[in-house]
Amino acid sequence: MPTSRIALACALVALIATSQPVTAQSRAAENGATTTAPGTTEAPRPNRSVTRHSGTFNGVRVDYRAITGETFLTDEAGKPKAAIFSTSYIREGNDPNRPVTFLFNGGPGSGSLWLHMGAFGPVRVGIPSDARDDGAPPYPMLPNPDSLLDVTDLVFIDPVGTGFSYAMPGTDPSEYWGVTQDARSIAQFIRLWLNEHGRWNAPKYLGGESYGTTRSAAVLNQLEGQYNDVALNGVLLISTVLDFGAGADTPGNEVSYALNLPSMAATAKFHGKIDYPGTVEQLTAETRQWAMQTYLPALMQGNALPPEQRATVRAQLSRYTGISEAWLDRADIRITPQRFYKELLRDRGLTVGRLDSRYTGVDADSAGEGPDNDPSFYGIDAGYTAAMNAYARSTLGYETSRNYVTIGGVRGWDWRLNAGRDSDTYMNVAPYISTALRENSGLRIFVGQGYYDFATPFFAAEYALTRSGFPRDRIQFEYYDSGHMMYIRDEDRAKLSRDIRAFIRQR
Structure with missing residues (x-):
């Protein structure tokens, strides 16, 4: 041994x-307390x-x-x-x-x-x-x-x-x-x-x-x-x-996009996808405030959101999440977690975990909308x-x-x-x-x-x-x-x- x-x-x-x-x-x-012996009619007892x-x-x-x-x-x-x-x-x-x-x-x-x-x-x-x-x-x-x-x-x-x-x-x-x-x-x-x-x-x-x-x-x-x-x-x-x-990631539930944002920012910082000089505590405090005071009100305006305000929100969202403005524009400035797992490290051929986004995995291909599985669970x-x-x-x-x-x-x-x-x-x-x-x-x-x-x-x-x-x-x-x-x-x-x-x- x-x-x-x-x-x-x-x-x-x-x-x-x-x-x-x-x-x-x-x-x-x-x-x-025992289990019942085979072949008997005695009532079962806890094992x-x-x-x-x-x-x-x-x-x-x-x-x-x-x-x-x-x-x-x-x-x-x-x-x-x-x-x-x-x-x-x-x-x-x-x-x-x-x-x-x-x-x-x-x-x-x-x-x-x-x-x-x-x-x-x-x-x-x-x-x-x-x-x-x-x-x-x-x-x-x-x-x-x-x-x-x-x-x-x-x-x-x-x-x-x-x-x-x-x-x-x-x-x-x-x-x-x-x-x-x-x-x-x-x-x-x-x-x-x-x-x-x-x-x-x-x-x-x-x-x-x-x-x-x-x-x-x-x-x-x-x-x-x-x-x-x-x-x-x-x-x-x-x-x-x-x-x-509130946490349902479904179309029309604008609150969930705001509630997920600080976790996305922390993940982007962990994997080096954003350049933020402060700590994760400082970053998440900042994104909480921005999500409630700016991001959620913008989402709630829907297609009535003025173009210039949309552009400002899109730029800041990109700085917090590490996701490109071009992608965010196509996604209507809304990021579901499932798409985030796949998109954040797509350029590296990696996905990030759901239970723990510090974990990364490799899918069969890197072109899909979501990951094959959760690397933080099978890990x-x-x-x-x-x-x-x-x-x-x-x-x-x-x-x-x-x-x-x-x-x-x-x-x-x-x-x-x-x-x-x-x-x-x-x-x-x-x-x-x-x-x-x-x-x-x-x-x-x-x-x-x-x-x-x-x-x-x-x-x-x-x-x-x-x-x-x-x-x-x-x-x-x-x-x-x-x-x-x-x-x-x-x-x-x-x-x-x-x-x-x-x-x-x-x-």
């Missing part, structure tokens, strides 16, 4: 104090494993249990309808007042492996930090000193149809595939978890990434908008999408998928024949709110957050955004959360010099960890 492999193995042994092989019998002894570990996080040594496996969601008669897979990291000592944070990713249809194996779990997958492809296996599995286990217990949740979660035979999984349906199931899981672990009076945090921020708002409504309240101390919104109407997905499957089955001792559904495990998503009483053409869950803030004086919101993220642009997140009805003093914005998954950049993973740790300690 090469020296580097030996060092890595030793590091993992040091991280994992005790991790015994787990059988169905040992799970039953510790959890009172779980429990292992014990130690690690150092933010310089603090923590002994903790990892509880990995299923929680059954039941109907009113107590019959299991779905199994939610989760991984809970609980500090030894059973402190009923220790904070707990519930985390999930987005999609909809994505498992929680991204936040789990990339940002906050005690072990992470090591992939390149500088926007390069993750290559082929084996991928390094590294102790993660940036995990939040020094300040909070962590529960990573896979919604139905993602990860190892599934609907029981006889249950239509579409019962869980919708904004409200999904949120209701996650809120049910959280209540069950609080019951099981005796944590009803503990400080509670909810966190999601991408569509997981949409889910966070909807779950917040399910937890705090009912008579049986579960009050939260904080919500973590990482790469935020709340107002789908990282293999490493995360391999890591989650290997880690769950080995270190966490979870035995299953199921495939871990990384992303894409749901279909026919119901985007309507309030059981269809609200139209799905302008889906906006931000009001759930403003209502919760007004009705819970102890609730605070953390918003983390990457400058190079076109899936959930930072300006769109600001737009959704700075409207009337939102108390600005309880919403904290933080920014990162990376994209949608800012934690893949080493410096930003450390910053994200520091920022959230400080946010939790402020209570």
